[in-house]
Amino acid sequence: MKTLRSHVGGAWHQASDRFVPLFDPSSEEEIAQVSSDGIDFESAVAYSRSHGGASLRELGYSQRGELLLAMSKALHQCRDDLLELSILNSGVTRKDAKFDVDGATGTLAYYGYLGKEIGDSKFLPDGDGEELGRSSRFWGQHCWVARNGVAIHINAFNFPAWGFAEKAAAAILAGMPVISKPATSTALVTERMIEILNDEEVLPSGILSLVCGSVEGLLESLDGQDVVAFTGSSGTGFMIRSQENLLRRSVPVNIEADSLNCAVIGPDVSPGSETWGLLVREIAREITQKSGQKCTAVRRIFVPEERIDDLQEALIEVLSTTVTGSPRDPSVTMGALSTASQLAAAVEGTARLVQKAQIVHGEGTRIDGVGAKPGKGWFFPPTLLRVTDTSDCDVVHDLEVFAPVSTLLPYDGSAPEAACSLARGGGTLVSSIYSDDTGWVGDLLARGGSFSGRFYLGSEKMASQATGSGVALPQSQHGGPGRAGGGSELGAARALTLYMQRIALQGSRRMIEDLTNPRES
Numbered sequence: 001m002k003t004l005r006s007h008v009g010g011a012w013h014q015a016s017d018r019f020v021p022l023f024d025p026s027s028e029e030e031i032a033q034v035s036s037d038g039i040d041f042e043s044a045v046a047y048s049r050s051h052g053g054a055s056l057r058e059l060g061y062s063q064r065g066e067l068l069l070a071m072s073k074a075l076h077q078c079r080d081d082l083l084e085l086s087i088l089n090s091g092v093t094r095k096d097a098k099f100d101v102d103g104a105t106g107t108l109a110y111y112g113y114l115g116k117e118i119g120d121s122k123f124l125p126d127g128d129g130e131e132l133g134r135s136s137r138f139w140g141q142h143c144w145v146a147r148n149g150v151a152i153h154i155n156a157f158n159f160p161a162w163g164f165a166e167k168a169a170a171a172i173l174a175g176m177p178v179i180s181k182p183a184t185s186t187a188l189v190t191e192r193m194i195e196i197l198n199d200e201e202v203l204p205s206g207i208l209s210l211v212c213g214s215v216e217g218l219l220e221s222l223d224g225q226d227v228v229a230f231t232g233s234s235g236t237g238f239m240i241r242s243q244e245n246l247l248r249r250s251v252p253v254n255i256e257a258d259s260l261n262c263a264v265i266g267p268d269v270s271p272g273s274e275t276w277g278l279l280v281r282e283i284a285r286e287i288t289q290k291s292g293q294k295c296t297a298v299r300r301i302f303v304p305e306e307r308i309d310d311l312q313e314a315l316i317e318v319l320s321t322t323v324t325g326s327p328r329d330p331s332v333t334m335g336a337l338s339t340a341s342q343l344a345a346a347v348e349g350t351a352r353l354v355q356k357a358q359i360v361h362g363e364g365t366r367i368d369g370v371g372a373k374p375g376k377g378w379f380f381p382p383t384l385l386r387v388t389d390t391s392d393c394d395v396v397h398d399l400e401v402f403a404p405v406s407t408l409l410p411y412d413g414s415a416p417e418a419a420c421s422l423a424r425g426g427g428t429l430v431s432s433i434y435s436d437d438t439g440w441v442g443d444l445l446a447r448g449g450s451f452s453g454r455f456y457l458g459s460e461k462m463a464s465q466a467t468g469s470g471v472a473l474p475q476s477q478h479g480g481p482g483r484a485g486g487g488s489e490l491g492a493a494r495a496l497t498l499y500m501q502r503i504a505l506q507g508s509r510r511m512i513e514d515l516t517n518p519r520e521s
Contacts (some may be wrong), residue, residue: 004034004191004212008044008179009200010051010205015039019169020184020213024046025091025336026070026326026377034187036213044179044209045221048150052177053205057146060122064173065115069204071110071165074200075193079105082161082189089188090160091336091378093327096290101502104165104193105474107490110474111169114492122146122175124493125516126502129509130402139509143516146175149225151499152218154240156231157183157338158293161188166474167229172207172497176227179209183232185339187212208302220245227499229254229489231295237485254498255485256478260425261469263453264298264444267413267436274460279434280311282458282468283406284318286432288382289470292404293342296430296470299406300396302421312386312408316361328372336378338371343378346362346403351384356393357385357407359373375398380404386519390421397424399433419448427447427451427482430467434458453480453488 004022006013015035016332022032056064074410075082079101086097118124122145129141151171155163160182168178177456182190194210197203211218219228222245230240234257241253263283286298303311325332337343343366350364362383367378385407387393396407411417422431422444431452435441436459445455454476458468472478477491505512 001030001298002032002050002188003391004032004111004187006036006039006212007041007176007194007210007269009047013039015213016301019519020245022185022188023339024088025338026328026372028340028376028378032188034184036211036215039211041215041218042221044211045218045226048177048179048209049148049207052204052208053148053150054207055204055207055341056172056175056177059175059481061115061118061122061173062120064175065112065114065297067109068115068169069112070202071197072105072112073197074202075108076105078196082192085189086161087327090338091327092354093332094336096335099289100159100161103159103162103302107162107166107474108169111173115173118493121293121515124229124496124500124517125311129512132506136509139507139512141505141512142502142504143498143505147225147227147499147501149176149223151176152222152226152228152509153178154215154228155180155182155190156232156295157186158290158295160186160188160416161193164190164193166478166490167224167473167483169209170489171227171499174496174499176499177209179211181211181215184213189508192228215416219243222246222249222251224249224521227252227254229487229498231256232482235484252498254487254489256295256429256487256489257485259295259427259429259484260299260397260400261296261430261432262302262422262425263298263432263434263469264302264418264422265303265307265311266433266437266439266440267304268437269434270307272316274463275434275458278458278463278466279432280314280318282432282466284315285468286470287319287406288404291335291337291380292382293338293402294470298432298469299400299408300404300425301408302411302418303408303412308408308410309388311433312360312384315384319361319384322382323370323380324367324370325370326377326380332370334382334404337380338378340378342402343380346401346405347378349399349403350405352395353401353405353407354398355386356395357387360384360386360408384408397426415443416447418444419518422448423451425483427480427484428453429478429480429484430454430456430469432456432458436460451481453477455482465477
């Protein structure tokens with residue numbers, strides 16, 4: 001059985017005590033063990049600052065971009081290995097494993113090319129400069145400069161590759177070293193990625209470190225030059241954000257938490273139209289991809305009252321083709337939930353939803369998976385519910401069941417009610433709006449736009465290039481208000497600013513423009 005290691009202080013560390021087991025979700029067999037026992041976190045942070053941070057700040061954006069491109073290439077060359085580990089440790093199908101692993105290498109490559117585009121400067125301009133005196137000789141300009149600290153990344157279990165890479169890409173390009181802590185239950189993939197990068201000697205020592213297992217005590221070593229970025233439950237996010245040392249030292253904390261994302265169907269969309277076909281395909285995929293264990297999955301579906309029967313029938317037709325089971329069986333299209341606790345939460349959460357909604361498709365309980373031993377594996381089938389009384393269904397807007405579970409809710413078709421329904425989720429990462437009526441969409445966004453971080457606008461004109469709302473493209477921000485955590489990641493160069501300090505420069509216009517022009521050395 002494999003023992004996962006950490007990589008801190010420029011060297012591998014293997015614990016000898018306090019191990020936690022890792023499992024194959026399809027068979028429940030123990031496949032590895034992990035522990036961070038014995039790591040000196042204070043020394044690990046100091047090493048990252050002094051070695052990794054110093055190395056990165058000597059480089060311009062273009063050179064940092066080259067490092068990211070090298071990371072992407074090295075990981076892509078080991079793609080098959082990473083896919084097999086993802087199937088083993090996460091219980092996902094090969095297709096869903098590709099979604100995670102290819103998302104990781106693609107994001108690294110995107111930020112690598114972005115660095116080359118920014119150029120050799122070490123300063124990132126923030127808006128245009130402005131005359132401060134009687135003439136342009138005295139000039140003012142805001143810009144961003146790398147912090148002298150370390151970025152602590154605490155990632156979620158559902159995307160062990162992509163979650164690691166999207167945070168690391170932005171931090172490294174910004175000039176900040178990273179200590180990455182994957183979720184323990186699915187750490188096998190992330191550990192292998194760091195091993196590949198070290199074997200290939202892609203990065204100078206200290207730029208990228210790894211902690212597998214508990215990070216208890218790590219946050220006490222941070223100060224105001226450091227950054228914490230967390231993805232996971234709102235409860236854990238609150239605990240991190242409330243940590244005394246982080247508050248006392250004003251350490252920036254970025255949180256991506258729970259999200260009851262929704263799809264809103266406009267009153268102009270009718271069965272048989274191209275937009276209708278698009279939304280049926282995409283909503284069904286967002287329910288089942290990664291077994292519903294995505295922070296961007298569609299949890300609530302708002303549909304005009306006169307269309308709800310049609311949509312229910314269409315979604316059931318697609319969901320009925322899903323084959324749940326072991327990803328090693330070629331007929332299977334959806335794998336297991338990642339952990340026993342996730343399965344228990346899915347069963348309990350669906351039971352709570354059933355108090356105010358009716359199951360119209362699925363079991364709402366564990367099932368035996370195709371190709372798996374009876375009674376083994378954390379399998380949960382696609383489950384679709386429907387609400388009749390929308391005035392008495394607060395639980396549907398409050399409880400995220402992190403599984404292939406979604407709920408149909410009728411509304412009157414008006415933009416004001418659609419906006420109110422969307423807002424009942426308390427803040428989401430992404431909301432999907434399917435309509436070809438620009439005026440109606442504009443009215444909805446004006447009323448409810450502040451309740452989501454991203455809006456995916458599905459229509460006939462974009463259908464041929466539609467990615468689906470669940471793809472967190474690096475060009476657009478990933479994050480949302482309220483219960484979604486209030487944070488923001490990705491969004492092209494915007495992602496870098498989490499790891500940088502904004503400063504105001506006042507002086508000679510010539511000097512300031514020489515410093516901040518991203519295309520001049």
